[in-house]
Amino acid sequence: TFTPVADAYVKSDEPAANFGRASSLRVRSGSQVVRSYLTFTVAGLTGPVASAKLRLTATDPGLGGSVYIVPDTGWSETGVTYSSAPAMSGAPLSSLGSVSTGQVVELDLGSAIAGNGTYSFALAGGGSDPVFYGSRESGTPPRLVLTLAP
Numbered sequence: 001t002f003t004p005v006a007d008a009y010v011k012s013d014e015p016a017a018n019f020g021r022a023s024s025l026r027v028r029s030g031s032q033v034v035r036s037y038l039t040f041t042v043a044g045l046t047g048p049v050a051s052a053k054l055r056l057t058a059t060d061p062g063l064g065g066s067v068y069i070v071p072d073t074g075w076s077e078t079g080v081t082y083s084s085a086p087a088m089s090g091a092p093l094s095s096l097g098s099v100s101t102g103q104v105v106e107l108d109l110g111s112a113i114a115g116n117g118t119y120s121f122a123l124a125g126g127g128s129d130p131v132f133y134g135s136r137e138s139g140t141p142p143r144l145v146l147t148l149a150p
Contacts, residue, residue, distance in 0.1 A: 002040050002144040004136045006077035009036040010085050020077035023138040027065035030128035037080060039120045040144045042113060050149040052109035054121065057140035062131030064096025067107040070120045088122045099131055113146060
């Protein structure tokens with residue numbers, strides 16, 4: 001299990017603002033887009049990854065959103081903005097429906113984690129009412145949960 005080395009959310013209506021020290025990650029679609037970004041450093045694996053999941057705890061209910069791979073462009077938690085955020089690539093790895101406050105959810109990352117290395121993801125979509133998840137600055141930080149093949 002790994003915690004993010006960086007996480008932040010960005011907002012389309014404040015394209016130059018940074019929310020890297022916030023205690024929440026947020027996802028919203030519609031007239032005001034809000035996306036969250038996470039980077040994990042995976043080290044010490046001794047075998048191939050059989051399963052990878054992103055575990056989040058909802059702190060405010062809503063539509064859960066989707067997870068995407070983003071290039072590890074060296075974005076920083078205290079520097080990323082909506083204008084500078086890395087682009088999401090391809091189809092979502094997985095998506096969530098409605099989530100409730102306190103609910104722990106897992107998004108399947110498929111084969112996105114190949115082994116030791118640095119991996120970045122974006123949370124996007126959701127509904128017009130934002131959903132909040134605990135950030136690494138909260139008491140309920142995101143977790144990357146890996147299961148190794150036997």
